[in-house]
Amino acid sequence: MQKWEYVTVPxxxxxxxxxxxxxxxDGWELVQVVPGPNPEQLVAYLKRPKA
Known part of the structure; x- marks a missing residue:
């Protein structure tokens, strides 16, 4: 079974x-982008296979 690690990035x-x-x-794949705490910032959710 594939295991993943995740990170959130402003x-x-x-x-x-x-x-x-x-x-x-660095091998991270974008999963989703959502609005951040203010209009000039977004938050990206990324994943990559766990080694």
């Missing part, structure tokens, strides 16, 4: 692509 709207690209380089 995203700034002016740097979203750069932040997600950096996490993607």
């Amino acid at each position: 995203l700034l709207v002016h740097a979203t692509k750069q932040i997600l690209d950096n996490w993607g380089e």
Whole structure:
């Protein structure tokens, strides 16, 4: 059975692509993006296979 690890990452709207690209380089896959605590921030949920 595949096991996963998860992380939540704050995203700034002016740097979203750069932040997600950096996490993607480390093997993290984007699952969902939800609104953050203020209008200029989002929160990304990511996962990757557990080693």
